[in-house]
Amino acid sequence: MDNYDDGNADYTSINTAMPETAPFKRMRELIALLNKASEAYYKKNIEIMDNYEYDRLYDELLMLEKKSGIVLSASPTQKVGYEVLESLPKKEHDTPMLSLNKTKSVEDLKGWLGSEKALLSWKLDGLTIVLNYDGGILKNAVTRGNGIVGEVITDNARNFKNIPVKIDFNKELILRGEAVISYSDFDRINEQIPDLDAKYKNPRNLCSGSVRQLNPEITASRSVYFYAFTLVSAQGVDFKNSIDVQMQWLKDRGFDTVEYIMTEAKSIETDIKNFENRIEKNNLPSDGLVLIYDDIEYGKSLGSTSKFPRNSIAFKWSDELKETKLLDIEWSPSRTGLINPIAIFEPVELEGTTVSRASVHNLSMVEGLKLGKGDIISVYKANMIIPQIAKNLTGSGSIKPPDLCPACGHKPKIKQEADVKTVHCTNKECPIRHIKGFALLAGRDALNIDGLSEKTLEKFISLGFIKEASDIFKLSRHKDEIVAMEGFGEKSYENLEAAIQKASHTTLPRLLYSLGITGIGLSNAKILSSHFDFDLERIKNAKKEELTEIDGIGSVLASAIEEYFSNSENILRLDRLLSCIEIEKVQKSGTYNENIAGKTFVITGKTQKFENRKKLQEIIENSGGKVSSSVSASTAYLINNDISSTSSKNKKAVELGVSIITEEEFLNLLNTRR
Incomplete structure (x- = not known):
């Protein structure tokens, strides 16, 4: 698996309309399979595919890429290099990128449509990007910026998960689309990236920060996807005066497009309702819908205002407001030291779900809304997803910032930057700052406490349940509070407690x-x-x-x-x-082996004497040895039953003078003592 690309592309988890023609579908399947196998092997030391199968699938992908003339950025056939920039260069757009006019009225849309047909699509909430291809190769990628001048992020765009870096079209192509990070990837990344809490509050902010990185390697790790929504120009192609034909053409070139349907005035209300019913399950952040005339020439004939094009319009969801009583503000510390205010209120039904909590973001918002216990507030879901406070109907203003950090008991500090006041814990030993350490302790290779994720740990620490490792084994003292927590319950608590009890017996x-x-x-x-x-x-x-x-x-x-x-x-x-x-009590009883201990082994090829590579790895490690994924000067032995193989690992071993041994020879080492 020497063609490993750290792509982690998982196309099955992204909610979008993708090319369904057989070659593209198979290419995506192969990319996902190969990257999953590589990640398991190189990051987790788990073999889910043998070398023969990997090579077979890799060759199939290579053949499809050559045949179609299209190569996707996440493909393991691509060797990605990362050149760090000092700053992002600027570039003026060939034509200004205008905003869209907006409405919340379906009747307005019916009038706007008239007798025309149009494409109705998600209005994705990310960062708009312009891509320019020439000679079939991505020439440059530029952010929207201020609509006139954007930032050049070409190297970063090449590391998006799904854009083609090579296409089957040799003339100039310019298109626009939205770079986005899905909700599931946002949640995953939000747990992994240090100091994220202070910088990113939603997928759009995370996407913006990821796309505009100076180091493309960071962009590559952030799972950014690109969805085309406008074809600006494609030299010499007849699109039969149809935006729909343009979008299909882009799909045939390997691009993902925004999910859309064809609609007209008589069906627009039903079509909007169908999109609305899928908001909760939509994995991509969206803040409404977009309607664009299918007739290209008709759209052009309408021209534009100084702010908006007249061939398209945005539809924004009407916010459902509900009144409820504010019960309290929970001050929740984060790993950056920021102590976030969270409103706790009597449960209300919003957009089909029950909500009882909403982030208030900072102290300035608490004071601006004049929040106090018992106040009557109106709440809504921003983009029909994120609960927010719209206004305070009573405004008692009795809520004050916390006197002590809930996680460590130290006195917090109030900071003010650009008229925004925030509350911070300045104690460097605050347990919430060491969330990564607690997560490592609960991880699979450590105490292996299933269900104790970083997100859960952060919650428990912020509430003062966990201050050090031993507190994890005393969480039963907080059973009632945990059971009552959002996302928990009796069954979840019992599962967690069982995992903790199991973890209390370890090696x-x-x-x-x-x-x-x-x-x-x-x-x-x-x-x-x-x-x-x-x-x-x-x-x-x-x-x-x-x-x-x-x-x-x-x-x-x-x-x-x-x-x-x-x-x-x-x-x-x-x-x-x-x-x-x-x-667990362990007797030495010959486990430690001087022939193995301290030496580094690399395992490749099919196993014959052992069930799989993982079992062989366990024997080596239990004997005091180490297992690496690649051959280097520090490697003592490469274990491969096919000693005469021309694989890259064998070639590297010969080049470095590393001994290549079979499993039989390894067993002789294991059973021969000095």
């Missing part, structure tokens, strides 16, 4: 890894455990000189281990954690 390597000692992964944790006969006290008291004598533990790791266990606070927290868990 020493898992425990060591869960501590988050710099540089100590699960493999090194196993090496340490084996070397010290699974005796935690010996590890705690080991000095750097002794640690560096262990194969695989260099001076940097040795210093990190000694420093961690020399910290009295770390020891106290560890002791409190140990009082809540039970470590």
Whole structure:
């Protein structure tokens, strides 16, 4: 799997109208399968596809790309390079990019349509981008900017998940579309990116920040998708005076387009209702619909105003307002130190769901709305998705900022920037700031507490339930509060408690890894455990000189281990954690193997003596060795039953003088002791 691209493209999770012609559909299936297999193998050490199958599918994708003349950006056949810029260059648009006129009235749309047919599509809420192709290759990509001048983000656009970097059209093509990040990817990224809480409040802001990065590698990691909504020009192509034909033509070139249907005055009301019924399940952020005349020449003949084109119009959803009583403001700390106000109110039905909470964003909004307990407020769902407070009908103003941080008990600080006041916890040891450490501890390779995601951890920490690792095993003290939390309930709590109880019985390597000692992964944790006969006290008291004598533990790791266990606070927290868990007793009994320990192995090809590569990896790690995904100068052995193979790993091993051995030879190593 040496053609690995860190694309993570999962087209099945994106809600859109995609090209359904057989070659494109198969290309997308292959890209998703190959990238999923590569991610599992290289990131998680899990083999879900053998090399033969990977190579077969890779060759099929390569053949389809050559045959169609189209290559998608997420394709593992592309070797992506990342050139970091000092700033984004500016470029003036050939024609001004105007905004759309808007209406909330279906009757207005009927009048606007008259006897014409039009395309009705989602109005995606992201960042508008102009793409320019020449000779079949993406020449440049420019943001909308102020409508006159935009920023050039060509390298970033090449790292969007779904745009073609090569198309079957050799003349100039200019099109416009929306770059977006889906709700599911937004939630996933929001948990992973440090300091995200202070910067990004919705998918649009995250998308804008991702598209305009100076480092394209960051854009590549953010799962940005592009959906075409306008074909500006395609030299020499007859589109039969139809926008619909243009959109189909773009699909045939490998582009994803906004999802749309053909409509007219007599069906527009029903068609809008059908879109509206799908808002809750739509994975792409949208703030309404767009209507554009299908007749290209008729649309051009209408011209434009100084602000709006006359061939298209936006339809905005009418907000459903409900009155309710404000019960309280919950001050929720985030990992950046920002303490966010969240309104808690009596439940109301909005757009088909029950809501009882809404973000108020900052202290200035709390004060501006004059919020107080018991106030009557009106609430709505922005874009029919996100609950918001529209206004306060009583305005008592009794809510004040918190005296103490709910997570750590330190006095917070009020900051003001550009007339916006926010509340911050300045305590660097506030547990909410160490959310990544708690998430590592609960992760699969550590204590493996299923159901304790970063999002859940952040909530528990912000409410003061968790201040250190041992508190996780005492969450039963907060059962009633957890059961009453939004998104939880009795069953969810029981599942979490069962996972915590299961995690309280663990192994020493898992425990060591869960501590988050710099540089100590699960493999090194196993090496340490084996070397010290699974005796935690010996590890705690080991000095750097002794640690560096262990194969695989260099001076940097040795210093990190000694420093961690020399910290009295770390020891106290560890002791409190140990009082809540039970470590599996392991006897040395020949597990540690001097032929294997401290050496790095790479595994490739089909296994014969072992069930799969994962089982072979476990044997190596339990014997004190390490397994890597690629051959390097530090590799001791490449395990491949086909020693004469011409695979890239075998070639690399020969080039570096790395020994290539079969499983049979590995077993001889394992069973032969010095």
